[in-house]
Amino acid sequence: MAEVGIPYLNFSDGALDLENESEAWRVLSDKVREACESHGCFLVKYSDIPMKLLENMFMGLESLFDLPQEIKDKYADPNQYDKYLSSSFNPLHESFRIDCAPRLEEARAFTNIMWPHENPSFCEVLNSTSSKMLNLSLIIMKMILESFCIGRYYQFMVENSSNSFRILKHKVPPSNDSAGMSLLPHTDKNFSTILSENEVQGVEVLSKEVNKWIQVKIPTGSFMVFVGDTFKAWSNGRLHAAKHKVIMKGDKFRYSCALFLLPKEGATIEVPQELIDKDHPLRYRPFTYSDFVSFYTANYGDQTLEIFAGL
Numbered sequence: 001m002a003e004v005g006i007p008y009l010n011f012s013d014g015a016l017d018l019e020n021e022s023e024a025w026r027v028l029s030d031k032v033r034e035a036c037e038s039h040g041c042f043l044v045k046y047s048d049i050p051m052k053l054l055e056n057m058f059m060g061l062e063s064l065f066d067l068p069q070e071i072k073d074k075y076a077d078p079n080q081y082d083k084y085l086s087s088s089f090n091p092l093h094e095s096f097r098i099d100c101a102p103r104l105e106e107a108r109a110f111t112n113i114m115w116p117h118e119n120p121s122f123c124e125v126l127n128s129t130s131s132k133m134l135n136l137s138l139i140i141m142k143m144i145l146e147s148f149c150i151g152r153y154y155q156f157m158v159e160n161s162s163n164s165f166r167i168l169k170h171k172v173p174p175s176n177d178s179a180g181m182s183l184l185p186h187t188d189k190n191f192s193t194i195l196s197e198n199e200v201q202g203v204e205v206l207s208k209e210v211n212k213w214i215q216v217k218i219p220t221g222s223f224m225v226f227v228g229d230t231f232k233a234w235s236n237g238r239l240h241a242a243k244h245k246v247i248m249k250g251d252k253f254r255y256s257c258a259l260f261l262l263p264k265e266g267a268t269i270e271v272p273q274e275l276i277d278k279d280h281p282l283r284y285r286p287f288t289y290s291d292f293v294s295f296y297t298a299n300y301g302d303q304t305l306e307i308f309a310g311l
């Protein structure tokens with residue numbers, strides 16, 4: 001079942017066993033680009049990430065967040081506010097950010113902080129889930145660039161990108177009948193995000209079409225994809241970055257994980273010439289991701305990208 005208004009695309013059932021040049025690949029790529037232009041997000045059925053792996057990931061997350069507070073606090077970094085966000089940030093929210101978890105040594109370094117006596121199965125599940133979600137985000141990037149007829153930038157984008165894996169626990173609101181905000185409305189700052197959830201829904205998206213909040217249930221075996229501000233800027237504003245939030249209701253914890261594709265340290269985000277013409281005059285100046293994120297953390301707000309890089 002697709003969510004009303006949010007495109008639901010099928011990358012399974014052989015849909016990706018296509019020559020990149022085939023007509024079917026092109027049709028699917030156009031749908032991805034159109035979804036990112038008109039909604040800034042979409043749902044995708046993707047069977048290359050096995051359900052069993054995701055089940056193990058969410059079981060691992062329960063054990064991780066159940067660890068003693070003093071162990072989890074060891075990961076916090078005063079210079080990087082979002083490495084570990086404990087309940088002091090928001091009583092309903094707890095999350096970790098692991099940079100480059102698809103690299104085994106990074107997955108192992110994180111796991112060994114949490115479980116000093118090692119936990120190879122969690123490490124394997126973390127590494128494998130994040131790698132497969134990274135693959136999905138690169139496929140989507142490739143499709144969007146090809147649909148814009150600038151596929152030649154794909155290799156450049158891959159070489160200039162990095163990633164973070166965020167794992168989150170959203171707790172139940174104090175009273176069952178009241179809804180609680182676990183994540184305030186925001187656009188992601190990076191290129192794109194792939195989101196997976198356990199069976200507990202909570203994410204809401206501000207619809208570009210009707211300017212209303214839409215509750216989203218990510219169908220089983222599927223993922224939610226968000227365009228981030230940096231991809232919006234790089235595309236000269238053609239892609240839309242969808243605003244979203246997490247609202248908790250009911251009595252079950254929500255666990256989620258998100259792969260953030262982002263620019264590599266020091267890389268300049270600059271609109272390609274091919275996306276500038278008289279109907280699309282240049283909208284954003286070149287910038288680096290770290291400058292943008294520093295600006296955002298100092299100036300939270302709705303229009304951060306426009307204020308920071310808009311022309």
Ligand SMILES: O=C(O)CCC(=O)C(=O)O
Pocket residue numbers: 166168183188195197202203244246256257258
């Ligand atoms: O946990 C979720 O469902 C959403 C997470 C999210 O939007 C984020 O980390 O930026």
Ligand SMILES: [Fe+2]
Pocket residue numbers: 186187188193244
């Ligand atoms: Fe987000």
